[in-house]
Amino acid sequence: MTKRIFRSIFLVALVVLLLSVALLSVVFYNDYAVQYRSELKSEALSMAHAINGGLAEEEYLRSLEQDKISPIRITWIGADGTVRYDNEAAPAQMENHAARTEVADALRYGAGESERYSATLSQKTFYYACRLQDGTVLRLAGTRDSVLGILLRMLRPAVAAVLVAIALAWLLSYRLSKRIVRPLNALDLEHPEQAEAYDELSPLLEKISAQNRQIAAQMDELRRRQTEFTAITEHMNEGLLIVDARTNLLFCNPSARRLLQIENVEKQSVLAVNRSEDFREAVQRALSGEHDLRTLTLDGRIYQLMANPAMEDGRLAGAVLVLLDVTERENREQLRREFTANVSHELRTPLTSISGFAELIRDGIAKPQDVQHFAGNIYTEAQRLIALVGDIIRLSQLDEGSVGSEKTDLRLDGMAASVVSRLQDAAAQHDVTLRTELKPCRVHGIAQIVDELIYNLCDNAIKYNRKGGSVTVSTAEENGQPVLRVADTGIGIPAAEQDRVFERFYRVDKSHSRAIGGTGLGLSIVKHAAAYHHARVALESTLGTGTTVTVTFPRPGEA
The missing domain is CATH 3.30.450.20 (PAS domain)
Structure with a gap:
């Protein structure tokens, strides 16, 4: 901006300066021409008055030439136009001047003047003629330079003057442009309302101030949105x-x-x-x-x-x-597919047995003495189906949290004792000894679900034990938390399988599992029942030595 202002001021100053010089030159030249003609006319009239006063023309004119009082060309012309005298040329060699404008006017009107321009010499010559009393004409001629001639003659000083003018214009333009721009450069656009600048800038500064307020509001909004976006995306x-x-x-x-x-x-x-x-x-x-x-x-x-x-x-x-x-979702979907396949398989086996025995009885193929045996098999398989469906329903209820009962304060040791009492016959059939180490402790939960949890742990410990083995059920408070622990001396679980035993229908030894029966959902029910009560399940097992399952319940006030 400074450069543009500087160039504008400099060019304007230079143009104005040059035009002023040209105008003054013309004015001075015109004044000079008028003054020159006036002086030439006065000189001519003075000489004519002297001649008319009785002086001999030729002698008087020659005396002027000898005195060299003037650089003016003097010509005396007769009434017929012949040149009688000229101080710069021989009269005999000069042509007749009767047709010259100033001479013709003098002969007719008593006086005449004219000027002629010489392109070769870039000069103008002024002529003034007056008629004398004897009818002859006295003409004076003076030569002066034209404007172009004056400029050519004054070329060096003119160039010097122009250079000085240009330098002066440059300096003034530079200082003026700096002075004009200085208040603009000092503007605080962040706070334009406090700026001290030209009055003409007030509308602009008001608009800038309004825009600053608008931009500040928009920036605050953008920062707020950016903060919200960052807070959302980062978490x-x-x-x-x-x-x-x-x-x-x-x-x-x-x-x-x-x-x-x-x-x-x-x-x-x-x-x-x-x-x-x-x-x-x-x-x-x-x-x-x-x-x-x-x-x-x-x-x-x-x-x-x-x-x-x-x-x-x-x-x-x-x-x-x-x-x-979506790992969990995919895993759940995989589990669902596996669950569906396992349920189909588990249902197919007893249904096939029931259908087969029933078909033998229906077709009369079974002997009368075998009917009771087949009926017993049908009953056993039906009970197996009922237990399987019951376990599936219980798992669904635990998954959905729709158990349908309210939690109450329960004596964990008393419930464990009740389960052990019910399983004594089953333990005897497997030649397994049931032991208890029960210390009083309470849990906040649903009695039916806690009972199923204890029952399934003890039932598994009996089924997967060895003959002459034992199962120890204990309850106690550890660090203020109720703990149920079921330890057996059974076949144990390989380390690679321990993370999967709580999955639905998962069996470590499928052949052994088929032999002892069960639905394959016992430990899965234990896992879901514990989760429903916000309890933790821990499993420790050594292959060939035994397995211990520990369920740690939350404190009654925290459940």
Whole structure:
């Protein structure tokens, strides 16, 4: 801006200066011409008055030439136009002057004047003629330079003057432009209402102040939204990535950085953070304007990748990618499929037996003495089905939390004693000794569910024991928490299988499990019953030595 103001002022000053010089030159030249003609006319009249006073013309004129009192050219012309005298040329060699304008006017009107320009010499010659009393004409001529001639003659001083004028104009323009711009440079645009500047800038400063207030409000809103966005995205378990139309990564939250191991977001293509084919195809489809949904496996976990195009004013601006951990959902779905398959299998076996025995009885193939035996088998398999359906219903209730009973204060030691009493016959059949180490303690829970939990633990400990083995059931308070512990001296569980024994229908030794019966849902019911009461289940087992299951309940006031 300073340069533009400087150039403008400098050019204006220079043009004004040059025009002023030119105008003054013309004015001075015109004044000089008028004064020169006036002096020439006065000289001519003075000489004519002297001649008319009785002086001999030729002698008087020659005396002037000898005295050299004037650089003026003097010519005496007869009434017929012949030149009688000229102080610069021989009269005989000069042409007749009767046709000259100033001479003709003098002969006719008594006086005449004219001027003629010499392009070769860049000079103007002024002529003034007056008629004498004897009818002859006295003409005086004076030569002066034209404007161009004067300029050419004054070229050096003129150039020097112009250079000085240019330098002066440059200096004044520079200082003036600095002075004009200085208040503008000193403006505090953050607080324009406090600025001391030109009055003409007041409307502009008011607009800037209003815009500053508007921008400040918008920035506050943007910061608020940015804070909200950051707070939301930083605490998201899902990975969030935003890319532009060129696949450049614009944003990713901490979850995405952790999942994809992203260290630097800037100037990085999203295709470089994961080079799997599924990831690339999802990004490319989103950037082509299509929604895409697929699954990825990262660090052994399953993630659902949702890729959506981001549109702005009808054109594709980029894409938004969301990584959702669906491992638990997929595992549940897998468990559901396995559960369905296992239920189908578990139901098919007793139903096949029932159908087979019933068909033998219906067709009369069974002997009369075998009918009672077949009926007993049918009853046994039916009871097995009833127990299986009951266990499935109980698991469903525990999953959904719809047990239908209120929690009450229960004596854990008393319930354990009741279960041990009911299982004494079963223990005797397996040649297993049941022992108890019961110390008084209370839990807050549902009696039926706690009873099933204890019963299933003790029942498993008896079934998977060895002949002559033992099962010890104990209750106590440890660190203020009620604890139930069931320890057996049975076959034990391999270390690789211990994490799966609480899954539905999972059996370590399937052949042994078939032989001893059961639905395969006992420990799964234990796990869900404990979770329903916010209890922890811990299993310790050594193959060939035995297994101990510990259930730690919360304090009664914390349940």
